Amino acid sequence: MRQTNRRIRRGRTIATAAAAALVSFAVPACSAGAQDTRPAPGAASPPPASAPTGGASDGPTPPPASSYPLSTAPGTIPAVREFVPARGPGWKPAPAGRVLVAPADSAALADEAKLLAGELHLGYAESDQPQPGDVRLALAGRDSGPPESYTLTVQGGRATVTGPDEAGVFYGTRTLKQEIRGAGSAPEGTVKDAPAKPQRGLNLDIARKNFAPDWIEDRLREMADLKLNQLGLHFSDDQAFRIESDTHPEIVSTPHLTKAEVRRINALAARLHIAVVPEIDSPGHLGAVLKAHPELQLRNAAGRAVKGAVDISNPASARLVDELLREYLPLFPAGAWHLGADEYQALVVSDPQASFPQLASAARARYGPSARVRDLATGWLNDRAAVVRPSGKALKAWNDGIFRSGVVQAAPDVQAEYWTGKENGARPPAEYLSTGRKVVNLNDEYLYYVLGEPNQFTYPTGKRIYEQWTPLVLRGTAAVPASYDAQVLGARLAVWCDLAASQTPAQVAAGIRMPLAALSQKVWDPRTPKAAWPQFQALAGRLGP
Numbered sequence: 001m002r003q004t005n006r007r008i009r010r011g012r013t014i015a016t017a018a019a020a021a022l023v024s025f026a027v028p029a030c031s032a033g034a035q036d037t038r039p040a041p042g043a044a045s046p047p048p049a050s051a052p053t054g055g056a057s058d059g060p061t062p063p064p065a066s067s068y069p070l071s072t073a074p075g076t077i078p079a080v081r082e083f084v085p086a087r088g089p090g091w092k093p094a095p096a097g098r099v100l101v102a103p104a105d106s107a108a109l110a111d112e113a114k115l116l117a118g119e120l121h122l123g124y125a126e127s128d129q130p131q132p133g134d135v136r137l138a139l140a141g142r143d144s145g146p147p148e149s150y151t152l153t154v155q156g157g158r159a160t161v162t163g164p165d166e167a168g169v170f171y172g173t174r175t176l177k178q179e180i181r182g183a184g185s186a187p188e189g190t191v192k193d194a195p196a197k198p199q200r201g202l203n204l205d206i207a208r209k210n211f212a213p214d215w216i217e218d219r220l221r222e223m224a225d226l227k228l229n230q231l232g233l234h235f236s237d238d239q240a241f242r243i244e245s246d247t248h249p250e251i252v253s254t255p256h257l258t259k260a261e262v263r264r265i266n267a268l269a270a271r272l273h274i275a276v277v278p279e280i281d282s283p284g285h286l287g288a289v290l291k292a293h294p295e296l297q298l299r300n301a302a303g304r305a306v307k308g309a310v311d312i313s314n315p316a317s318a319r320l321v322d323e324l325l326r327e328y329l330p331l332f333p334a335g336a337w338h339l340g341a342d343e344y345q346a347l348v349v350s351d352p353q354a355s356f357p358q359l360a361s362a363a364r365a366r367y368g369p370s371a372r373v374r375d376l377a378t379g380w381l382n383d384r385a386a387v388v389r390p391s392g393k394a395l396k397a398w399n400d401g402i403f404r405s406g407v408v409q410a411a412p413d414v415q416a417e418y419w420t421g422k423e424n425g426a427r428p429p430a431e432y433l434s435t436g437r438k439v440v441n442l443n444d445e446y447l448y449y450v451l452g453e454p455n456q457f458t459y460p461t462g463k464r465i466y467e468q469w470t471p472l473v474l475r476g477t478a479a480v481p482a483s484y485d486a487q488v489l490g491a492r493l494a495v496w497c498d499l500a501a502s503q504t505p506a507q508v509a510a511g512i513r514m515p516l517a518a519l520s521q522k523v524w525d526p527r528t529p530k531a532a533w534p535q536f537q538a539l540a541g542r543l544g545p
Contacts, residue, residue: 071187078524088188097133098123132157149194199490200523201230207237209497224272226520238287281340313362336394341401429474441491452499462514
């Protein structure tokens, strides 16, 4: 939501003699923040008194595994996709327990191990010799599973998390953390888990409403426990420009994030395997820039200024935006960049050529006699993409800035972030997908949290997302054909602060908690969850914020 007129993964099946069937469980749960240091709660269903509790092996001989009931799948958010049950006492933290990383993996996994050790009040060590009560983290071969996948095995009084990459191992630790937080122990057996979608996250408008760095970092921790991996940061709009600038300090609003604060946010995000994706929206939504540079303001044929829009026929407009892009590219090291491109007001009138003759003339001069204003706007998008592309970052733009036809076509590597189908000349999602373009879901019907609920927006509910929405539901309530599934890269819940004063940051955090949890379930596993909404909600309540 930018202006107030918007509406707008597989583990192989594992069979064991003890478990004749694979348990595919879909009871999810919300987890604690990644830096929670409260003592782990006691087990909900404790083993017999003589059973090992995860500490050293001194003491009574434990009973045989056959004396335990067959385990049940853990309750997590998102729900684990595959679980092979077993008989045994499970695992829970004990004073002598440690989180171990093999010396060969310490450079890659020490951060993940130390974080888990702190959360579960365990020791940390680099060792190849696990003992009863330990948790071992290890990288498996890159061909051991898809990206971000993991295997969590609880057996013999130990827990082991492996994955083909650091992110997968990290997500295995999030599952273990949630198991302890929710039930006090991790069940005996094996979890094999992986996400359905590679992009899963939250989009945050900090331009219209200032959010403190600590608040943003809290959201990162919440996201990490939900296995979300992308934070979109919309920091420039008509109302404000919220990050310190060296090239153009005159455009920066008060309050704003310093570059040091942004680096701190990015460093935490990287440790939590979250990519921060910045957005400098252009050529619209540049009102804060135009306050300092009125000479770049777009005006119509009658000389009236057009809110938030720069004159894209003026080369100085491109120079200023490109200077900002080049300045901020090193500040955001993650692998994606949002170029904006939505709601350029020159294209919402009935006859852009007549209303903006200078744009029409510039389009013809550059692209030929049949070029139109939208070709000039598409050229603007492609030019900004060319500035960012050498960085290797994935490129994104809002769907309404990618047009159906024309002399100029949007670069094919630009991902369409689909939010609406209500603009003039709206294109349904299948039109983008049928050309091979990749799409990310920010459906304004389900995933737009617009402060103050203007223009018939209502706050999204976790229940509605959980029960009705999937990543294939890109526009309204209808899904695109399943044949396009691989092109739909994922989804983000979007917070837009149109009426910024209508909620406090604390209210925003509370309001998005269950929608974000529901989203995390559906981008991890889009199948209909086996757990009904009340169960999901109750589990989230037990785990706490």
